Amino acid sequence: MKPTTVLVLLRAVCVAMPLLLGACASWLPSSRTEVASRWNSYDDAMHSLAAFTPFESSRADVHRQGLDPHLNPGVTVLHFADVLQRFSTAALIRNGDMDRGVSACFQAGQRCNAYAISVKKLHRQRVGNFWADSLDFRRETITTGWSVDVLLVFVDDLLVYELMGGQPSIREVELQRKPLGPLQGWGTQLAR
Template sequence: MHPSQTVARVATLVALGMSLLIGGCTSLLPSARIEVVSDWDSYDDAVASLSEIAPYATTRQGVHAHGLDPGRSSAITILHFADLLQRFAAATLVKPEDVDPGIRDCLQAGQRCSGYAIAVEKLHRHRVGSFWLDSLNFRRETVTTGWRVDVLLVFVDDVLVYKLVGGRPTIDEVELRRNPLGPLQAWGEQPLGSIR
């Protein structure tokens, strides 16, 4: 094979490799998914599901029947009366008639009052932009999308007396970090305790 043909083939292979590398660079950037396992697929789905349970009409077993059983879901934290007392501390400073009836009944019930704190989130984080700028730490752009729902359910004995639903229906955040020195930037971020 003539040397000029060899050079031409090598150049073609290098060009092909570079085009594949540059074209597929975005897919090489890292991504992550954070998800608390639940039956809800969206914030609206959670709100719709929770609308089926109502204070003074739903029992603890009824709440469990809607998939909100702390024995089966890691998204649920069981709250005892002291936890609830801390959350409702401000309610003790106002007139009883100005407090939600469910909170008032809980405070009067004392240790017969308990609750569930439910936190469900589904987030997807992925880096976008130039693979090389990201890899060499010059510019990193992370896009986070998803939703989060926070729910507080309060029971006196086994009767639901209070429900509070909140959270973030839409999470759409962009974090951009620029490091003019690229990979050398990390040297300046060394913890003080490690410098001797």
């Protein structure tokens, strides 16, 4: 090879390496976990749920907000026994001290049921060095998102109790380090 050809190849490699190595982070996998919902954020969910008022709102009102268990996979129907389990300690409280809606549910018996609503949107992104991640030396995963958990209790078709909670902001960092990289798990593989 001529010295000029080697020099041209060397320059090409010097230019290409930073571009290839700089793009390595984009080669790392990412994932999303999402329960289908019309809510785009925790605040959207809380605003939507604020429209319900116990002893005034009906099951039809709840369905109009997109919380129909036949159409929304985030809604679970709970029968009376499930509701009792959710409030097992409430049975020990005197009736006058118990929330009016929970008391109405207990008095209604089998006519009481509930919707448990669980919606979350999570995004997992692996960050860091592509080669360290691929060769299993170091893996860092950042999880961000939000979640909402709601309990709506009905007697017949009247909403009698609501309980809302969740995590407005989720940010978790998971870091795995294996000093021996791909050799770290060989002992368990050989033992099989």
